[in-house]
Amino acid sequence: MFYVFSNPQAIAEHVSELLIAQIQKKNDSVLGLATGSTMEPVYEKLCEQVARLNVDVSGLTTFNLDEYIGLGSEHPQSYRYYMRQHLFNRLAFAQHRTFLPDGLCADPVKQCEQYSGQIQQAGHIDLQLLGIGNNGHIGFNEPGTSFGSRTHVVPLTEQTRIDNSRFFDSLDEVPTQAITLGLQDIMESKQIILIATGTNKAQIMAKLYESPVTEQLPASVVKAHPNAMILLDEQAAQFL
Numbered sequence: 589m590f591y592v593f594s595n596p597q598a599i600a601e602h603v604s605e606l607l608i609a610q611i612q613k614k615n616d617s618v619l620g621l622a623t624g625s626t627m628e629p630v631y632e633k634l635c636e637q638v639a640r641l642n643v644d645v646s647g648l649t650t651f652n653l654d655e656y657i658g659l660g661s662e663h664p665q666s667y668r669y670y671m672r673q674h675l676f677n678r679l680a681f682a683q684h685r686t687f688l689p690d691g692l693c694a695d696p697v698k699q700c701e702q703y704s705g706q707i708q709q710a711g712h713i714d715l716q717l718l719g720i721g722n723n724g725h726i727g728f729n730e731p732g733t734s735f736g737s738r739t740h741v742v743p744l745t746e747q748t749r750i751d752n753s754r755f756f757d758s759l760d761e762v763p764t765q766a767i768t769l770g771l772q773d774i775m776e777s778k779q780i781i782l783i784a785t786g787t788n789k790a791q792i793m794a795k796l797y798e799s800p801v802t803e804q805l806p807a808s809v810v811k812a813h814p815n816a817m818i819l820l821d822e823q824a825a826q827f828l
């Protein structure tokens with residue numbers, strides 16, 4: 589389940605090939621997408637290979653994992669903005685089938701219910717990409733989140749806000765809440781690929797490697813999935 593690659597580029601190439609194989613097998617696949625710096629080389633490689641191989645992505649439906657509450661889609665740190673920049677504006681996606689929670693929605697709780705419902709109606713996610721937070725979160729499911737959780741509103745932990753403040757001008761600007769897919773929604777995906785790169789993920793990956801499946805370490809739930817892979821580069825794998 590744990591696979592070590594020499595560097596982030598090698599992971600990006602492999603994951604891009606897996607994504608393309610999925611799309612070629614089923615051109616109306618439902619993809620679960622993640623944001624963060626870990627995914628940038630993956631989307632870069634995917635854009636390159638889709639263009640080179642002339643892969644048709646217009647039948648895909650995508651659901652993103654999470655979004656900050658309080659940031660609109662034009663805010664450069666919103667995840668909708670990130671997705672447009674790294675993927676949606678670069679390939680011929682059917683934009684109306686690219687779903688993310690709306691950070692400015694008036695009734696986030698109702699929206700959460702609808703979001704989980706939309707994924708179920710789409711027949712569940714065929715392939716879910718995941719990064720990991722330094723505290724073991726996936727999406728924004730922080731330690732202690734129930735494995736039975738559906739899409740929900742979360743207060744962000746101080747650690748997560750500090751980690752993500754590198755993308756903002758100051759810590760004060762980092763939102764305090766987000767909407768995230770729940771752990772049960774994630775686990776209903778048919779396949780999961782979790783990626784961790786760089787030395788700053790080395791400690792959490794060693795912990796994940798040793799850990800039993802426990803709500804104290806949300807990413808550990810992936811170990812209980814029948815079709816999941818955890819891909820690390822050598823730096824993230826250094827304490828395994």
Ligand code: GLP
Nearest residue numbers: 624625626627719720721727728
């Ligand atoms: C954020 C996101 C997660 C992501 C994590 C790691 O908190 N909500 O979905 O996996 O950060 O991000 P990065 O890849 O930038 O390390």
